[in-house]
Amino acid sequence: MSRYRMDLGEVERWVKAKGFRRVLIQAPPGLWPEAVRVSELLKRCGIEVIIHGGSCWGGCDVAYLEAKYLRVDAIIHMGHSRFLERDEIPTYYLECRYMDPEPLRSLLGEARDKLDGYRRIGVGLTVQWLDFLDELLIGLRDLGLEPYVGEPMGVLRYRGQVLGCSYHPLLKLEGIVDCYLVIGSIFHGLGLALQTRKATYAGDPQTQRVVKLEESVRNLLKSRYGRIQEFRRARRIGVLLSVKPGQMRAELAMKVKKLIEEAGKISEIVVVDDVREDYLMDLPYEAFANTACPRLSIEDQERFRKPILLPTEVAVALNRVSWEEVIRTPRYMAMKISL
Amino acid sequence: MSRYRMDLGEVERWVKAKGFRRVLIQAPPGLWPEAVRVSELLKRCGIEVIIHGGSCWGGCDVAYLEAKYLRVDAIIHMGHSRFLERDEIPTYYLECRYMDPEPLRSLLGEARDKLDGYRRIGVGLTVQWLDFLDELLIGLRDLGLEPYVGEPMGVLRYRGQVLGCSYHPLLKLEGIVDCYLVIGSIFHGLGLALQTRKATYAGDPQTQRVVKLEESVRNLLKSRYGRIQEFRRARRIGVLLSVKPGQMRAELAMKVKKLIEEAGKISEIVVVDDVREDYLMDLPYEAFANTACPRLSIEDQERFRKPILLPTEVAVALNRVSWEEVIRTPRYMAMKISL
Numbered sequence: 223m224s225r226y227r228m229d230l231g232e233v234e235r236w237v238k239a240k241g242f243r244r245v246l247i248q249a250p251p252g253l254w255p256e257a258v259r260v261s262e263l264l265k266r267c268g269i270e271v272i273i274h275g276g277s278c279w280g281g282c283d284v285a286y287l288e289a290k291y292l293r294v295d296a297i298i299h300m301g302h303s304r305f306l307e308r309d310e311i312p313t314y315y316l317e318c319r320y321m322d323p324e325p326l327r328s329l330l331g332e333a334r335d336k337l338d339g340y341r342r343i344g345v346g347l348t349v350q351w352l353d354f355l356d357e358l359l360i361g362l363r364d365l366g367l368e369p370y371v372g373e374p375m376g377v378l379r380y381r382g383q384v385l386g387c388s389y390h391p392l393l394k395l396e397g398i399v400d401c402y403l404v405i406g407s408i409f410h411g412l413g414l415a416l417q418t419r420k421a422t423y424a425g426d427p428q429t430q431r432v433v434k435l436e437e438s439v440r441n442l443l444k445s446r447y448g449r450i451q452e453f454r455r456a457r458r459i460g461v462l463l464s465v466k467p468g469q470m471r472a473e474l475a476m477k478v479k480k481l482i483e484e485a486g487k488i489s490e491i492v493v494v495d496d497v498r499e500d501y502l503m504d505l506p507y508e509a510f511a512n513t514a515c516p517r518l519s520i521e522d523q524e525r526f527r528k529p530i531l532l533p534t535e536v537a538v539a540l541n542r543v544s545w546e547e548v549i550r551t552p553r554y555m556a557m558k559i560s561l
Numbered sequence: 562m563s564r565y566r567m568d569l570g571e572v573e574r575w576v577k578a579k580g581f582r583r584v585l586i587q588a589p590p591g592l593w594p595e596a597v598r599v600s601e602l603l604k605r606c607g608i609e610v611i612i613h614g615g616s617c618w619g620g621c622d623v624a625y626l627e628a629k630y631l632r633v634d635a636i637i638h639m640g641h642s643r644f645l646e647r648d649e650i651p652t653y654y655l656e657c658r659y660m661d662p663e664p665l666r667s668l669l670g671e672a673r674d675k676l677d678g679y680r681r682i683g684v685g686l687t688v689q690w691l692d693f694l695d696e697l698l699i700g701l702r703d704l705g706l707e708p709y710v711g712e713p714m715g716v717l718r719y720r721g722q723v724l725g726c727s728y729h730p731l732l733k734l735e736g737i738v739d740c741y742l743v744i745g746s747i748f749h750g751l752g753l754a755l756q757t758r759k760a761t762y763a764g765d766p767q768t769q770r771v772v773k774l775e776e777s778v779r780n781l782l783k784s785r786y787g788r789i790q791e792f793r794r795a796r797r798i799g800v801l802l803s804v805k806p807g808q809m810r811a812e813l814a815m816k817v818k819k820l821i822e823e824a825g826k827i828s829e830i831v832v833v834d835d836v837r838e839d840y841l842m843d844l845p846y847e848a849f850a851n852t853a854c855p856r857l858s859i860e861d862q863e864r865f866r867k868p869i870l871l872p873t874e875v876a877v878a879l880n881r882v883s884w885e886e887v888i889r890t891p892r893y894m895a896m897k898i899s900l
Contacts, residue, residue: 251843258845275831287626291804465630492614504590506597
């Protein structure tokens with residue numbers, strides 16, 4: 223039995239209405255069993271199906287390149303809400319939402335203890351849990367809390383939604399709320415906690431834990447500053463430019479490269495798809511600037527060993543902005559340079 | 562000091578003559594330090610350079626997709642001779658040939674002992690060693706041997722050249738020679754040994770070893786047959802189709818899929834770029850058919866754990882051809898199905 227609710231009927235109607243004959247199905251590895259369900263449905267309708275056997279890190283990571291090369295008519299991209307505004311190949315973002323509200327319900331008890339003392343709470347959820355947004359808000363109100371949610375904005379398609387790289391509507395509530403609660407995983411909470419000075423909690427229905435992220439953030443930022451120091455000593459810097467459609471920031475990469483060169487270092491643009499630890503080690507650069515997925519600098523840094531700085535961290539390393547000025551503000555993870 | 566001879570002057574003339582402004586440099590990780598030399602040369606000429614930070618497994622693996630997405634004018638593809646007949650993006654295959662003949666010279670002593678008793682020897686070299694082909698032939702003749710080399714053919718651009726997936730000119734000499742000697746690595750020798758019943762030796766100038774491959778081949782084929790048995794028991798089969806331009810065999814993939822379905826199994830096309838062990842494990846198939854790089858089935862099988870059969874092995878598994886009939890013949894590694 224699947225744990226997910228998927229609009230299979232809607233997918234079928236879309237494929238048929240558009241007259242697509244050949245479809246690529248792309249999903250994160252954890253959803254490959256669900257991809258098979260979609261594949262079986264489409265094959266019964268006489269559609270030729272190809273399964274994408276590569277990575278799928280987010281709605282930013284749509285397999286256009288493979289799709290074009292294979293000359294498929296359309297992509298079914300699973301597990302993420304629509305990220306890109308325009309499709310290079312017609313793309314159906316097939317969300318997979320949890321069907322069982324129980325883990326979220328029982329998390330409320332844990333939340334009550336942890337959130338004691340706060341009143342106004344900014345709340346965000348990953349798309350998988352969004353079916354239970356209203357139930358969560360009622361539950362929080364029943365605990366005497368006053369929950370606030372962000373409105374849809376840009377890549378955040380739904381009220382209350384968060385992404386690991388996008389929290390803007392929640393951050394706009396900073397002046398109103400006493401703290402934040404992000405439902406998803408530590409990963410999703412941490413992305414917000416790095417951009418705000420308000421207390422931030424991650425609630426993970428799978429592990430039934432509600433965690434305050436204060437200490438993680440402090441430790442992480444300390445370690446980040448160490449990486450900035452290493453970057454300062456580096457002579458040759460690779461500027462990572464991704465070919466993933468929602469991570470490809472060519473202008474930013476050129477801007478960062480120029481900034482690094484102005485500081486007297488050597489810099490080159492390095493194009494990447496999935497970033498491999500061994501390749502970063504082999505590449506003849508002592509440090510990297512990251513214009514791809516911001517989370518590479520947060521979650522994957524330990525694996526990578528060489529510094530891989532966010533654009534704003536590069537600006538700090540080159541003394542163009544001050545560290546204190548940017549940490550725990552939205553500028554920290556913004557994939558742009560504002561000097 | 563570089564160990565390689567590269568025609569940098571020729572690259573520079575090519576880029577200038579064609580008026581290219583923006584160039585992608587792609588090289589295997591081991592040659593990235595050389596890629597920097599090329600990059601520095603081109604940058605001095607005012608060319609904008611992007612370094613490819615992904616894989617580069619052979620001349621089959623040209624980064625057209627990234628190049629198109631980045632809108633570069635041309636690719637400098639390093640370390641391999643031209644593989645693809647036509648370029649989707651103008652591509653310069655910049656070979657890197659060893660400059661020091663000493664390791665090859667001193668290997669001759671080892672070869673003399675090992676090749677004692679043979680007279681006519683089919684000789685092949687990887688492109689890195691090709692500058693010393695004539696010297697090698699003279700050396701072998703001085704040992705009283707009678708060396709034969711294959712003529713250029715298809716992807717083998719030079720007299721005496723071998724690739725890990727291509728040995729045709731040498732195999733044509735099977736009726737004439739007593740044994741084979743492949744200069745490069747065990748890897749390069751093994752690819753030939755699997756396709757011939759003639760004794761095959763691999764000579765590796767780096768390790769100074771000349772190795773008879775008889776036992777490796779016997780063990781490998783035994784293990785391959787075990788994989789074929791596993792494949793027979795599998796119900797769901799993924800047919801790997803690569804997006805690497807020289808490995809993309811869409812027709813073969815469709816043919817293999819049909820064959821598998823005719824045998825009453827479920828089969829789907831799975832598109833891959835670099836093949837990741839964890840992804841193959843996660844994909845909901847018990848076994849795979851490989852239409853990408855044949856060496857995935859040879860060198861990478863142990864890592865992959867699930868069977869990943871060559872097209873001919875699939876035909877054996879489905880009782881369409883007999884094992885004894887194909888092993889140690891060119892059919893074994895041919896990336897096609899001939900029933």
